[in-house]
Amino acid sequence: MAQQWIEGRVIERIDWTDRLHSLRIEAQIEPFRAGQFTKLGLQIGDEIVGRPYSIVSTPGDPVLEFYFSTVNEGPLSPRLSALKAGDAVQVAPKANGFLVLDEVPPAIHLWLVATGTGLGPFLSILKTPEPWQRFQRVVLVHAARTAAELTYRRTIASVAEAEPKRFSYIPFLSRETADYALAGRIPQAITEGQLEARAALRFDPAQCHVMLCGNPAMVEDATAALAARGLRKHRRKEPGQISMETYW
Ligand SMILES: Cc1cc2nc3c(=O)[nH]c(=O)nc-3n(C[C@H](O)[C@H](O)[C@H](O)COP(=O)(O)OP(=O)(O)OC[C@H]3O[C@@H](n4cnc5c(N)ncnc54)[C@H](O)[C@@H]3O)c2cc1C
Ligand SMILES: NC(=O)c1ccc[n+]([C@@H]2O[C@H](COP(=O)([O-])OP(=O)(O)OC[C@H]3O[C@@H](n4cnc5c(N)ncnc54)[C@H](OP(=O)(O)O)[C@@H]3O)[C@@H](O)[C@H]2O)c1
Structure with a gap:
């Protein structure tokens, strides 16, 4: 065993x-x-x-x-x-999970969308060469309740310094406001277009792949908001534009 x-x-x-x-x-x-x-x-x-x-x-x-x-x-x-x-x-000596770029089909733009501690796997991905070999734009979205919970800012800033034209970081705050963050929740901002406006990038099913991680309710609601834009869940047998991992 x-x-x-x-x-x-x-x-x-x-x-x-x-x-x-x-x-x-x-x-x-x-x-x-x-x-x-x-x-x-x-x-x-x-x-x-x-x-x-x-x-x-x-x-x-x-x-x-x-x-x-x-x-x-x-x-x-x-x-x-x-x-x-x-x-x-x-x-545990053996890692698992499918929220990895090997499982992402070809796309031009990559969105990494997290609530809370769901940021973690995206930090790992961003520090590898692969996103920069495969995608023209990479957008990291991180939603937290308060500014203090928008963590790993230094790591994210170093990614932005290395890839200033191709990388965007879009923070969300739901229980405080700050001029650098979008207010409220991710699914609503997808539906109402604020997220695309901030990134200057469309959720075009022919061009993008979206990875979602964190709170299961965000993952569900964001998937529904993206489905209204023509994106669907990615499966190996039935390629789509949305990959996900829920934490509870
Ligand atoms: C694939 C996978 C990866 C995970 N990776 C992480 C990770 O990187 N960081 C992390 O903090 N957690 C992560 N989790 C959740 C983690 O495994 C634990 O469930 C969590 O740390 C709480 O553990 P616990 O034993 O104290 O309580 P549990 O009995 O496991 O959970 C009790 C309740 O806490 C809530 N909860 C669980 N996780 C979180 C969370 N992350 N944020 C807010 N509320 C939560 C849920 O309502 C849950 O029912 C992951 C879960 C899965 C399935
Ligand atoms: N953050 C704290 O200060 C704090 C303190 C003590 C205990 N806790 C407990 O810790 C747990 C996790 O808290 P957390 O803040 O790490 O994670 P969280 O509840 O998942 O919140 C992280 C971000 O996700 C948002 N979110 C929640 N549900 C969403 C949905 N359906 N769609 C889109 N966005 C959604 C939150 O917005 P909203 O703010 O609008 O929900 C918040 O901006 C909770 O059970 C909480 O009670 C949190």
Whole structure:
């Protein structure tokens, strides 16, 4: 039987806010593809409780990074957010998941659309060469409640510096306002055209592919809003323009 867990070691915990954290972990897992997830686990009582987490780091990075929120009532995430450098954590050695560019059919423009911690897999993808080899424009959309929750701004700024003409970052805020962010929620902004206007790019089914990640209600509502523009879910046997991963 394949090995279920290997022991990793926390080398750093980044606290973005009270409830948003990243863990940097040393663990020798099998090669993975940008956008995939693996499982993290901790011994709780007499069992290891494990949950899937997207890998923020890029294939080949010596350290694995994960970005997560603390769900107070959940069994695992509050314990993960209490880990500190030197602590042990269980890591599943084999990554999984189809939110990867290998699964995206040819397109001219790529939209990466996330709520909350759904940003993680897109950071991994953006740090690889592939999007820049395949797409003329890449738009990263990140929706959060508050400005403090628009995390990884430095990483995103370095992508923008490297690809100033082809990369756009469009933040959304739903419970605060800021002049640099669109207000409200992603599906409504798709329907009403604000997202396309901000990106100066149409959701044209002949040209674009959209990857959605995070809150399942956003994924569902955004899929419906994009369907009204003629985009449909991508399946290997029936190619479309929308790929997705939901976190709960
Ligand atoms: C494929 C996949 C990849 C995932 N990747 C990540 C990731 O990179 N980062 C991450 O934070 N979580 C991620 N999750 C969710 C994660 O696996 C856990 O469910 C989450 O950390 C809560 O764990 P828990 O044991 O504390 O509570 P659980 O019992 O697992 O969840 C309790 C409740 O918390 C809510 N919830 C779960 N995840 C989130 C979240 N991310 N943000 C807000 N509310 C949530 C849901 O309402 C859920 O029913 C992923 C889930 C899947 C299926
Ligand atoms: N963020 C916090 O300050 C905070 C604090 C304590 C606990 N929590 C708990 O943590 C959990 C997750 O919170 P989160 O903020 O990380 O993630 P989230 O609830 O998924 O919110 C992230 C972003 O997604 C938006 N969103 C939610 N549902 C949507 C939908 N159907 N369509 C489009 N956009 C949608 C939110 O807008 P809206 O704001 O309009 O929902 C917000 O801008 C929640 O259960 C929450 O109760 C959050």
